[in-house]
Amino acid sequence: MWSRSVPSLALDLVTPGDEGWRDRLADHLLALTPVSRQNRFLASTAESMLRRHAETTAPACLVEARIEGETCGFAELHLAGGEAEIALSVVDRWQGRGIGRLLFTRAAREGWRRGATEEAVYYLRSNQAMRRIAEGAGFVRVPDDDPAVAHARALVPVSRLTRLWRTGTRAFARA
Numbered sequence: 440m441w442s443r444s445v446p447s448l449a450l451d452l453v454t455p456g457d458e459g460w461r462d463r464l465a466d467h468l469l470a471l472t473p474v475s476r477q478n479r480f481l482a483s484t485a486e487s488m489l490r491r492h493a494e495t496t497a498p499a500c501l502v503e504a505r506i507e508g509e510t511c512g513f514a515e516l517h518l519a520g521g522e523a524e525i526a527l528s529v530v531d532r533w534q535g536r537g538i539g540r541l542l543f544t545r546a547a548r549e550g551w552r553r554g555a556t557e558e559a560v561y562y563l564r565s566n567q568a569m570r571r572i573a574e575g576a577g578f579v580r581v582p583d584d585d586p587a588v589a590h591a592r593a594l595v596p597v598s599r600l601t602r603l604w605r606t607g608t609r610a611f612a613r614a
């Protein structure tokens with residue numbers, strides 16, 4: 440997928456079995472500024488924690504944003520039961536160019552495609568860019584115990600439910 444705002448941007452779906460993504464994710468996280476790391480992990484995060492995250496995270500899949508082959512962003516999609524959670528980051532020098540919104544939209548779409556009935560994202564309340572992305576994608580704030588953290592959720596879109604219902608009805612009619 441190519442972005443209109445960054446002509447040479449590519450978004451690739453990465454699955455856990457693919458090679459090399461943990462190293463690329465580690466390099467990406469380590470390249471983030473302290474403020475972006477804090478926004479990504481909702482707290483100050485030491486380099487050792489970032490490396491550990493890249494070594495151990497177990498997403499259902501990731502979306503990787505690349506410009507001329509260089510990674511500039513990652514979204515992780517985690518699935519548990521029918522719930523998906525999305526976390527993402529864009530390297531600082533490429534922020535504000537629409538890449539975060541594209542990464543989020545692609546990850547959310549992948550979550551619905553993989554059968555999630557609900558999706559969630561957590562971000563610091565001060566994180567205006569993430570708030571705009573979540574709201575733009577139809578995510579709605581719900582109460583969270585942590586006063587510094589915003590927790591936004593979305594239910595499976597009606598269009599997808601309708602598609603599933605039609606598929607189910609056709610399968611039932613064939614049976």
Ligand SMILES: CC(C)(COP(=O)(O)OP(=O)(O)OC[C@H]1O[C@@H](n2cnc3c(N)ncnc32)[C@H](O)[C@@H]1OP(=O)(O)O)[C@@H](O)C(=O)NCCC(=O)NCCS
Nearest residue numbers: 475478479526527528529534535536537538539540567568
């Ligand atoms: C949050 C993040 C992913 C957004 O990615 P991005 O590529 O910079 O965002 P986009 O360019 O797609 O912009 C999305 C929206 O935020 C707005 N925005 C971007 N930067 C902003 C800023 N610094 N302040 C306020 N709004 C901002 C844009 O105008 C756009 O809104 P609009 O389309 O309604 O006008 C990126 O800033 C980032 O990686 N931050 C560190 C990690 C993080 O915060 N992750 C989220 C929690 S998991």
